[in-house]
Amino acid sequence: MPKILVNSRPLLWLILALPGLWIGWRWAMTPDAYGYGHAIGDSGDWAAWLLMATMAVTPLRLMFRRQRWTGWLMRRRRDLGVASFAYAAGxxxxxxxxxxxxxxxxAELSTPYIFVGWIALALFLPLAITSNDVSVRRLRRSWKKLHRLVYPAAILTFLHWVWSAFDPTTAWIHAGVLAAIEIVRVYLQRRQRVT
Known part of the structure; x- marks a missing residue:
């Protein structure tokens, strides 16, 4: 693939937008067959999957430091995070x-899965707003501290998924994958500090 396409941010955003366009098209074209339940479920799934992809970048970079593709992922990690927020907002x-x-x-705020969903969205909002080069430069070290909010926000996101699912098995599997990603990240970061 030509380098210009690999490094094209508009192309990446088009690819990231495709599931959202598919959700909107299906809902508009077949509202009875697809409907609200599928649209809200699929948008939530994509928000969670992109969140997991975003959080997997650091452990992948730690495991495969010399690989070009992990460098590319590090440069596009913020794009993945913002896309996750966009699907959560949708x-x-x-x-x-x-x-x-x-x-x-x-009235529904008292429902636990609704409440944690709103809190997760509120935690993600400043992360999405500051996921740009200008904010990184202006906030300096504070930027990393602020973006550690992704960890409690991720926990709340997966609680929202588990508590709202008709069959929480899939949600628990994804939560387990997220936990594994974080365990690997912590282990690799500590090992590399020691060595």
């Missing part, structure tokens, strides 16, 4: 449009 927007009532939305 997931929330679908919910808000469906409820169509501020009173109903506020």
């Amino acid at each position: 997931h929330t927007l679908i919910y808000v449009i469906r409820k169509a009532s501020p009173d109903l939305i506020l």
Whole structure:
């Protein structure tokens, strides 16, 4: 593949947008067969999958330091994170449009999976806003501290998934994969500090 395509951010964003376009198209074309349940479920799935991909970048980089593809992933990690937030925001927007009532939305805040979902979104918002070069330069060391919010936000995201799923088995499997990613990251970072 030509280098210009590999390094093309617009192309990456087009690829990242394709699942969202597919969700919108299916809902618009077959509202009875696809409908709200599929749209909100699929948007939530993509938010979680992209979050996992984002969080997997560091352990992959630690394991395969000399590989060019891990360097590419490190340069595009923020893009993956922002895409995850975009799907989470779309997931929330679908919910808000469906409820169509501020009173109903506020009443459902007492439901645990709804509450942790809103908190996760609130934690991700400053991360998405500051996922750009200008913020990295201005915040300096504070940028890394701020972006550690991804860890509690990820835990809340997967709690939201487990508690809201009709069959939580899939959610638990994904939560286990996320936990494995983080265990590997911590282990590799500590080992490399020692050596």
